[in-house]
Amino acid sequence: MPRRERNPFVKRNQILDLKIEDYAFGGKGIARIHNEKGSFVIFVPNTLPGQLVKAQIKKSSKKYAEAKLIDVIEKSTDEVDVPYQDIPGAPYINLPIALQHQYKKESTLSLFKRIGKVDNIEDLFDEFITSPNVFHYRNKMEYGFSAIGYDRVNKTDVDEFTLGFKRRGVWWMGDNLEKDSGLFDKQFEDNLKNIRKYCLETGLQPWHGPKKEGFFRYFVVRKSYKTNELLFNLVTTSYDLSKFDLNKFANYLVELFGTRVAGLLHTINDEVGDRTIATSGSISLVYGKDKIVEELLGLNFEISMKSFFQTNPKSAEKLYSKVVDYVLEDKSKVDNTVVMDLFCGTGTIGQIVASKSDNAKIIGVDIVASAIEDAKENAKRNHIEGLEFYAADVGKFLNQHPEFQNKIKSIILDPARAGIAPKTLQKIIKLNADRMVYVSCNPATQARDTEALREAGYQIKKISLVDQFPHTSHIETVVLFEKN
Numbered sequence: 001m002p003r004r005e006r007n008p009f010v011k012r013n014q015i016l017d018l019k020i021e022d023y024a025f026g027g028k029g030i031a032r033i034h035n036e037k038g039s040f041v042i043f044v045p046n047t048l049p050g051q052l053v054k055a056q057i058k059k060s061s062k063k064y065a066e067a068k069l070i071d072v073i074e075k076s077t078d079e080v081d082v083p084y085q086d087i088p089g090a091p092y093i094n095l096p097i098a099l100q101h102q103y104k105k106e107s108t109l110s111l112f113k114r115i116g117k118v119d120n121i122e123d124l125f126d127e128f129i130t131s132p133n134v135f136h137y138r139n140k141m142e143y144g145f146s147a148i149g150y151d152r153v154n155k156t157d158v159d160e161f162t163l164g165f166k167r168r169g170v171w172w173m174g175d176n177l178e179k180d181s182g183l184f185d186k187q188f189e190d191n192l193k194n195i196r197k198y199c200l201e202t203g204l205q206p207w208h209g210p211k212k213e214g215f216f217r218y219f220v221v222r223k224s225y226k227t228n229e230l231l232f233n234l235v236t237t238s239y240d241l242s243k244f245d246l247n248k249f250a251n252y253l254v255e256l257f258g259t260r261v262a263g264l265l266h267t268i269n270d271e272v273g274d275r276t277i278a279t280s281g282s283i284s285l286v287y288g289k290d291k292i293v294e295e296l297l298g299l300n301f302e303i304s305m306k307s308f309f310q311t312n313p314k315s316a317e318k319l320y321s322k323v324v325d326y327v328l329e330d331k332s333k334v335d336n337t338v339v340m341d342l343f344c345g346t347g348t349i350g351q352i353v354a355s356k357s358d359n360a361k362i363i364g365v366d367i368v369a370s371a372i373e374d375a376k377e378n379a380k381r382n383h384i385e386g387l388e389f390y391a392a393d394v395g396k397f398l399n400q401h402p403e404f405q406n407k408i409k410s411i412i413l414d415p416a417r418a419g420i421a422p423k424t425l426q427k428i429i430k431l432n433a434d435r436m437v438y439v440s441c442n443p444a445t446q447a448r449d450t451e452a453l454r455e456a457g458y459q460i461k462k463i464s465l466v467d468q469f470p471h472t473s474h475i476e477t478v479v480l481f482e483k484n
């Protein structure tokens with residue numbers, strides 16, 4: 001067998017000091033190394049242009065390598081100090097927001113050029129929509145308990161009771177959140193250390209990842225910006241539950257947060273997998289109520305612990321307004337017609353379109369049955385008529401309903417991060433709509449789908465970007481496609 005040629009630039013697991021020169025889509029810093037063979041690109045996630053970093057090569061090909069950040073040796077001169085605790089969920093918090101916007105815009109548009117083959121994407125650019133709150137914008141957080149913590153001074157792991165976020169890239173190690181991270185509710189996060197102390201003093205054990213044992217697992221909090229209430233969910237295992245007084249814990253939360261406490265739920269989760277999600281398991285109400293109400297564009301939405309809801313509601317209002325503007329720009333393709341809201345979740349966009357149009361019938365489809373139940377409830381609560389919701393896979397739904405082909409003029413698409421499955425996209429194309437408004441939380445898959453849509457005769461008319469998650473690499477896009 002011929003021997004594989006060695007990469008002349010890097011070796012796997014090699015540790016290098018790298019100067020970050022550029023920013024690539026998805027929050028990857030770009031470093032280059034040069035030698036007599038030429039120059040070679042290394043991507044290092046969670047880094048910024050101008051930083052000097054220590055990183056370890058994890059993957060390499062002939063063209064480029066990917067490395068894992070070990071440490072920042074020298075900050076970028078662009079970085080500024082912020083009064084918040086550094087957490088893995090906000091890797092760009094030290095970069096001024098205007099620069100974050102610039103990097104997000106340039107890297108997203110370049111994807112549409114490269115993957116979507118839209119050469120004139122800059123000419124089609126409509127608006128960069130900023131988040132109304134740059135800090136403290138989230139309405140949900142999940143904190144984890146861990147029996148293994150991190151000693152920030154000696155940079156090693158220690159056995160201790162922690163409550164906060166995991167260390168970046170280390171699934172079994174927790175890191176105490178001592179104060180406000182700048183992303184969620186300040187009063188709550190400034191008090192998380194008191195909740196940790198309360199739990200520690202019970203003598204019960206936090207979850208130990210490698211041993212897969214312990215009592216305290218997660219603490220999940222949802223916030224309503226309409227009412228300022230907080231809804232809590234404590235997740236524990238069942239073992240030792242008889243030794244923990246849930247009512248006393250609820251009283252302690254009321255002592256800390258007063259009338260802001262909407263309710264406390266308790267979830268028993270005995271699954272031992274590393275990827276257990278915080279809300280799986282059996283859930284029961286300990287105190288107060290199990291839902292909070294949020295308002296979006298004048299409509300009310302009841303949110304339970306498990307239901308999907310936009311994480312930055314103030315920015316979601318601006319996102320939805322943009323989607324609805326694009327949909328209603330040509331009202332003749334909406335009024336007195338059937339509009340499809342595919343991947344509709346809790347049906348928010350369809351409800352807004354229905355409330356602003358004349359005699360339009362909206363068909364919402366989503367695969368999650370509980371989201372469809374919420375969608376129906378919300379439409380009833382808001383007294384909006386003309387909506388039909390179906391719990392189904394979009395591809396299967398369109399197979400079962402060929403009668404919609406050539407009857408739909410406008411479609412709203414808002415798929416999950418994976419984008420639209422190629423076969424499903426072909427079924428959507430077969431509907432032969434004049435206009436599609438495609439919302440995406442992952443422009444990389446949207447750029448891929450753009451190529452298929454272009455081949456089917458759809459052209460991008462406009463694109464807007466919405467910065468729903470400041471200080472992260474995430475960006476949402478709203479694209480209007482029209483058939484020639």
Ligand SMILES: C[S@@+](CC[C@H](N)C(=O)[O-])C[C@H]1O[C@@H](n2cnc3c(N)ncnc32)[C@H](O)[C@@H]1O
Nearest residue numbers: 343344345346348366367368393394414415416
């Ligand atoms: C980004 S969310 C949509 C949010 C929605 N527009 C809202 O405002 O509530 C993506 C949705 O796609 C749904 N989904 C994922 N795969 C699906 C499929 N194959 N068929 C139907 N829905 C699907 C998910 O359940 C999720 O609710």
